[in-house]
Amino acid sequence: MLIMVHSQFLFIALVALWAPVVSATSRVVRQDVAGTATVNIGYHQGEAKFLGAGFIYGFPDNGSSADDSIPDYFVRDIKFQTSRGGGSQISYEGWATGGLEQYRGRFASALSNYRTSRKFGGSYLLMPSDLWGAQGGAPENFPFPGDNGDWSEMEKFLRQVISDIKDNDMLDGLVIDLWNEPDLDSFWNRPWSQYVEYFVRASLLFKSEFPEARLSGPSSAHSPHKDSENWRAWLSSISQNNAVPDIYSWHQIGAWEREPDTTIPALKALLAEYNLPERPVDVNEYAWPDEQNPANSVYYLSQLERHNIRGLRANWGGGPSLHDFMANLIWKDDGGYYPNGEWHLYKYYARMEGERVATSASSDLKFDAFAVLSGRRLKIIAGTRTVKARYNIEITGFTDSGVPPEGSLTVGRYQFDWAGAQGRIWDALYLGTATYEYSQNKLIIPFDPPTEHTAFAFEVELP
Numbered sequence: 364m365l366i367m368v369h370s371q372f373l374f375i376a377l378v379a380l381w382a383p384v385v386s387a388t389s390r391v392v393r394q395d396v397a398g399t400a401t402v403n404i405g406y407h408q409g410e411a412k413f414l415g416a417g418f419i420y421g422f423p424d425n426g427s428s429a430d431d432s433i434p435d436y437f438v439r440d441i442k443f444q445t446s447r448g449g450g451s452q453i454s455y456e457g458w459a460t461g462g463l464e465q466y467r468g469r470f471a472s473a474l475s476n477y478r479t480s481r482k483f484g485g486s487y488l489l490m491p492s493d494l495w496g497a498q499g500g501a502p503e504n505f506p507f508p509g510d511n512g513d514w515s516e517m518e519k520f521l522r523q524v525i526s527d528i529k530d531n532d533m534l535d536g537l538v539i540d541l542w543n544e545p546d547l548d549s550f551w552n553r554p555w556s557q558y559v560e561y562f563v564r565a566s567l568l569f570k571s572e573f574p575e576a577r578l579s580g581p582s583s584a585h586s587p588h589k590d591s592e593n594w595r596a597w598l599s600s601i602s603q604n605n606a607v608p609d610i611y612s613w614h615q616i617g618a619w620e621r622e623p624d625t626t627i628p629a630l631k632a633l634l635a636e637y638n639l640p641e642r643p644v645d646v647n648e649y650a651w652p653d654e655q656n657p658a659n660s661v662y663y664l665s666q667l668e669r670h671n672i673r674g675l676r677a678n679w680g681g682g683p684s685l686h687d688f689m690a691n692l693i694w695k696d697d698g699g700y701y702p703n704g705e706w707h708l709y710k711y712y713a714r715m716e717g718e719r720v721a722t723s724a725s726s727d728l729k730f731d732a733f734a735v736l737s738g739r740r741l742k743i744i745a746g747t748r749t750v751k752a753r754y755n756i757e758i759t760g761f762t763d764s765g766v767p768p769e770g771s772l773t774v775g776r777y778q779f780d781w782a783g784a785q786g787r788i789w790d791a792l793y794l795g796t797a798t799y800e801y802s803q804n805k806l807i808i809p810f811d812p813p814t815e816h817t818a819f820a821f822e823v824e825l826p
């Protein structure tokens with residue numbers, strides 16, 4: 364075809380071909396970017412353990428048995444780590460309004476989810492608040508532990524929980540997450556001081572009657588902040604009463620709650636102020652509904668991994684949908700379950716084995732990356748927090764890893780698309796390779812997503 368073209372057209376065609384090459388080269392160096400995330404391959408942070416591969420509820424209930432309606436590979440391929448529940452939003456009401464029988468229905472749901480988690484080697488965070496009857500949207504006349512200064516019902520209830528955990532041999536991989544989102548009226552429609560007293564009394568009861576149980580809290584909707592009266596009252600009380608949980612927990616939901624880069628330093632400063640020990644952290648719910656897409660999930664996973672936080676996806680399903688779909692990673696139609704775009708992102712994340720290397724988010728905190736080094740293969744995932752903007756990934760530390768400080772490297776690229784929680788995506792999209800020149804011990808990979816939901820992975824074979 365080309366030889367048929369008139370020379371004038373050929374000239375124009377050549378100019379047109381030539382122009383993008385120039386801009387593609389200069390883009391890396393000069394074109395405006397919103398910021399830069401960094402990956403330092405010379406600085407290792409410990410083995411990858413897929414800390415963020417968890418979700419709350421998400422497994423169907425099957426009486427009190429493990430459920431196998433979701434095909435195993437959906438769970439195994441993402442290296443599922445942790446689930447959390449207690450029977451909320453099923454037909455049983457729980458203890459507070461329905462007594463022992465209604466409690467048993469909820470306990471069975473929790474036991475089923477626990478057994479499903481254990482089948483995949485995962486851990487389970489059990490919420491007594493669910494067993495008590497939490498549902499979200501609690502009216503003021505709903506009973507809460509310690510109402511009118513009477514803690515006897517709460518103690519009777521917790522003793523029942525303890526005996527059921529023991530009877531069902533449920534301690535392995537279990538954490539008792541003492542109450543869900545006590546800082547929201549819909550889960551604790553009482554003064555904060557009553558919650559703090561509940562937390563201390565429940566902790567001391569467990570410590571004396573079931574010391575093997577591991578406890579977490581406060582699992583608040585709001586992340587740690589130096590100006591939070593709630594956090595201060597809780598920290599002060601657990602310090603004075605020797606009721607420090609095994610795991611500090613809270614939720615990172617939405618940009619307004621900031622991110623672990625900010626909330627972990629806030630927690631550490633508060634712990635120092637109240638003379639409290641550092642402990643592992645669970646962010647046992649992460650991401651607002653519009654933050655559940657490949658780009659935002661990479662963002663959250665990067666933040667969790669950097670700070671060694673175990674993380675569980677929030678689950679925005681209601682009723683039976685809460686107890687299914689692995690918190691919106693899969694959906695189903697007449698043909699059975701199928702994966703959405705996020706599931707493929709988590710599957711890629713599950714294959715990021717090896718040593719985690721140091722990364723940092725862009726300075727506007729809207730772009731982040733997670734990276735691992737396995738032998739000479741570097742894998743990076745990168746994504747934005749609800750913005751479509753061009754960023755750079757800056758890779759450094761070559762000479763510390765025995766790689767020349769300059770040269771060229773070939774980078775394989777994958778794109779993770781998103782068609783909504785119910786939109787089937789068949790696979791990550793392999794985009795082929797691009798070769799980048801680098802110098803001064805620093806390689807820049809451009810990140811230019813087609814949508815605010817798109818994430819990318821990059822793979823580099825180091826010499």
Ligand SMILES: *[C@@H]1O[C@H](CO)[C@@H](O)[C@H](O)[C@H]1NC(C)=O
Pocket residue numbers: 425428429430431432
């Ligand atoms: C429910 O549990 C039973 C064992 O008690 C098992 O045989 C059955 O396959 C499970 N059903 C589903 C749908 O998971």
